[in-house]
Amino acid sequence: MTAKRRFLPARFWGLSNKLIATIIAVILLVEIVFYVPSLAIFRANWLNDRLRVGVVAVNVLDAVPDVMALPRNLTDRLLTSAGAHAIVYRRQGQSQLIELADPVTPDVVVTADMRQTDIATLIMGAFDTLFAGPGRTLRIVGEGDLEASLVELLMPERPLRQEMLNYSRQIGALSLAIAAATAVALYLLASFLFIHPIRRLTENMLAFRQEPENGTLIIAPSPRRDEIGVAERELAAMEQDLFSMLRQRRHLAELGLAVAKINHDLRNTLTSAQLLSDQVATLDDPKVQRLAPRLVTTLDRAIGFAQSVLEYGRQTSVPPAPVPTNMHALIEEAAFDARLAGHPTIVFNNQLPDDLVLNVDGGQMGRVVLNLLKNAREALEHAAANIPDPAVNVGAHATKADITISVTDNGPGLPPKARENLFVAFQGSARAGGTGLGLSIAREIAEAHGGQLLFKDQPSGTRFDIVLPSTLQA
Ligand SMILES: Nc1ncnc2c1ncn2[C@@H]1O[C@H](COP(=O)(O)OP(=O)(O)OP(=O)(O)O)[C@@H](O)[C@H]1O
Ligand SMILES: [Mg+2]
Incomplete structure (x- = not known):
């Protein structure tokens, strides 16, 4: 056999690594699909919470008969608890502004209108916050608790962005953990169910191909009834057939050699007999004269036969x-x-x-x-x-x-x-x-x-x- 030696790929370069990589990639992809809307909802909830605190602050101040008479540091504390620089409350055509004692003049103001609740706007808003530079001020607009009232909150964007980043990090870590755990679980299951039996099949094929005349290498099929079981049984049958065919071929080749050898000697013996018969044919005896030509033809035929058999043996193997x-x-x-x-x-x-x-x-x-x-x-x-x-x-x-x-x-x-x-x-x-x-x-x-x-x-x-x-x- 001139079979080139072939090897199985190392355990982690074969099917297993492809399986693990695919599982992790699919899980991460699914996580990303869920992550984007969940981040947008996280941001919307955060902003709505701020608005609600703002409304509470306004209501508290409303309860006071004369706002202007309130000590400044109380207003400041209310604003700080809402995380805001300023709150504007509009209702019934009036608007009320509450701001810090030392008002902050914002550079860049972006508006987050919480009356728009469609998911596309929320997702775009979330990306805008996530990829924004530092120092922006948010203007959160939402409905107040009374009919036709509007609350506006001015606050720095930084804390929101910080919390969104934390949230993303947590989701990322969780996704990786889930992906890894699932990959390991699926890998173990797939190894047990498929990869191990497929490796056994492949190893057997490689080994049997090296030594097809070694009967102990014929695979012993397992009793499983799925496709791998069928493959094992078919492989076993094929190896059986190949084993017997090779054995038969070797026997035939050996027989052929023996025939060729016998034939060769027979031809030489016949050739000597032919020489003798030629001599005999020259004798004058009428009986001999009658029989000699038949003897010569018979010997000729026998030699011809031996010769063709020899040639047949030689010829068939040359391409x-x-x-x-x-x-x-x-x-x-x-x-x-x-x-x-x-x-x-x-x-x-x-x-x-x-x-x-x-x-x-x-x-x-x-x-x-x-x-x-x-x-x-x-x-x-x-x-x-x-x-x-x-x-x-x-x-x-x-x-x-x-x-x-x-x-x-x-x-x-x-x-x-x-x-x-x-x-x-x-x-x-x-x-x-x-x-x-x-x-x-x-x-x-x-x-x-x-x-x-x-x-x-x-x-x-x-x-x-x-x-x-x-x-x-x-
Ligand atoms: N052209 C032909 N006309 C009539 N019979 C033929 C013809 N060619 C072949 N045959 C027949 O086919 C048989 C087989 O031919 P084949 O050449 O295989 O063997 P062979 O001539 O008997 O022996 P060998 O050629 O090995 O000396 C012949 O014995 C002959 O009877
Ligand atoms: Mg012929």
Whole structure:
């Protein structure tokens, strides 16, 4: 296995930190949404409280028959208890001003009209106070306790701002505490329910991928019935399958090696027997003369079989090494190897354009065509008596998506046994001395080039199409 080693992210860099960060962010966002209106209401209540104190102060002074006769420091104390510099009370067309003994002349005056109670105005007023500079004076306007009466209070803005800041700080601290506590609680819950089981799955996948043939690494699924439980059971089943498939593959590979070894020795033994049979064939004995040719053909076939099995073992594992290849020339060469070029009875037509160049593995693609041409020749020779003008044609046809090279003959067509086991190695042969490897190797090579090998059923004769993707065009 050339698997690259992969690691799980450290505990706090995985899902957990994302979860914690998301929870805290969401809670803080919710807190901000609640904080803004609550600050505005806090300010409105504070201002209304001041107004009420102002009204009480006015009422107290009202009870005195002659205000002017009151000692100054009593008025001052009343004003200070309301936190104000001055109070103006208007009713029935009269207005009354009460102010400190040493009147303060304010620089900047902002009005807070408490008769406007809509939340937007309150929020804007709250932000105005919060972000204002120092030294402003507030003019609080509100209704008095009598009908059509109006109270105005002049006071510094600083104490209000100070209290609003305190309030914000408290809310901030509380929000953080709530966010942290919720995050921890949710994290513990999510860890227990999801993160821990997901880590277990991931760890198992990583470990199993390193050693898929180690049966003890197959995950033991928990009895949970949710999606994670299903994932665990599916993973366990997949690992089981993979484990048995790999084991089977190893056994097959070992068997294959053994077959190749036996086959190799068998071929050598047969070759020695062939030498002997050649010697025997030269003997004059008429009996020997009758039997020797059969012995020679039988040995030839056996050697051929051993040879193809050896080649099959070698071939299938090599991936194609594509280079620009002239297909017309490739077909010519294959026809020569298949003993079709210059055949005494069979006419061979190579109809491929001279300039068709494809990026293919010349050796492998040559073998595909060679197998198809050899099959066609063998079929035509075998049925020679019934075919008046035996011929083999190779043509090409291109569409946008692919290039098709067809090998067609006017022979007897595929026998039923070959049709049933088409492209199955060692099974498809329907002729004496055939291994049944030619077509299966040809298909494998075509597929390794990203193409296909297709049998095209015809009313007479046989046609195979090698379909290659047009991207192979050089
Ligand atoms: N052009 C053809 N016309 C008639 N029969 C064919 C043709 N091509 C293939 N066949 C049949 O299909 C069978 C399988 O072909 P395949 O090339 O796979 O194996 P083989 O020729 O028997 O053996 P090998 O090619 O391995 O020596 C052949 O035995 C033959 O009966
Ligand atoms: Mg063949």
